[in-house]
Amino acid sequence: MKIVVYFVIVVAIAIQFIRPDFNNPAVDEKVTLNADPHVMSTLKTSCYDCHSSETKYPWYQNVAPVSWIMSDHIVRGRKALDFSNWANIDPKVKLERLERAKQMITNEMMPKHEYLWIHKNAVLNKDDKQTLEQFFDEQIKELGGTLNNVEKVKI
Ligand code: HEC
Numbered sequence: 001m002k003i004v005v006y007f008v009i010v011v012a013i014a015i016q017f018i019r020p021d022f023n024n025p026a027v028d029e030k031v032t033l034n035a036d037p038h039v040m041s042t043l044k045t046s047c048y049d050c051h052s053s054e055t056k057y058p059w060y061q062n063v064a065p066v067s068w069i070m071s072d073h074i075v076r077g078r079k080a081l082d083f084s085n086w087a088n089i090d091p092k093v094k095l096e097r098l099e100r101a102k103q104m105i106t107n108e109m110m111p112k113h114e115y116l117w118i119h120k121n122a123v124l125n126k127d128d129k130q131t132l133e134q135f136f137d138e139q140i141k142e143l144g145g146t147l148n149n150v151e152k153v154k155i
Contacts, residue, residue, distance in 0.1 A: 015064040020071030022061055025053040025084070033086040039135045043083060046111050046122040050077030053084035058118075073112065095145045098136045105129050 049055050050073050060066050081097050104110035111122050
């Protein structure tokens with residue numbers, strides 16, 4: 001039995017040496033999203049840790065295997081939707097992302113649940129949801145899209 005405990009301790013220490021890269025990419029003011037302050041604060045509180053280059057890291061970013069899960073969320077989150085690269089996203093892709101973002105919020109699929117266990121302030125209340133939905137709708141219209149009928153594209 002003792003040997004199992006030692007083994008677990010050794011593995012727990014050993015995995016700490018596999019560290020993801022947590023350096024945020026530089027933010028270019030020319031391409032980053034710049035919206036109404038209320039929209040910005042909602043997005044920054046609930047989405048920016050995984051969907052921008054402005055990720056705020058907690059102390060447990062240094063603790064494996066939590067750090068690996070965080071890194072995976074950030075890498076895949078930025079790939080799916082990057083508010084720091086907003087102006088550079090292809091309009092067709094952007095339209096689809098915006099439509100998906102609305103669905104994600106309505107169905108409470110974003111922010112991710114495991115993130116909300118720790119970040120209680122990132123939970124979207126009714127007002128926050130309305131703010132974001134309104135913003136996404138405005139963006140869809142600006143891009144010439146029709147609400148609830150956006151062409152599907154593969155990214
Ligand atoms: C803890 C990290 C995290 C947070 C916070 C987060 N997301 Fe995500 N998001 C992801 C990841 C990872 C993906 C990639 C697909 C997946 O794993 O579900 C993703 C995918 C998406 C997609 C693309 C989904 C698709 O399949 O087309 C949209 C849209 C999205 N997120 C919107 C949001 C919005 C809006 C918020 C804030 C209200 C938010 N996310 C908060 C991690 C996050």
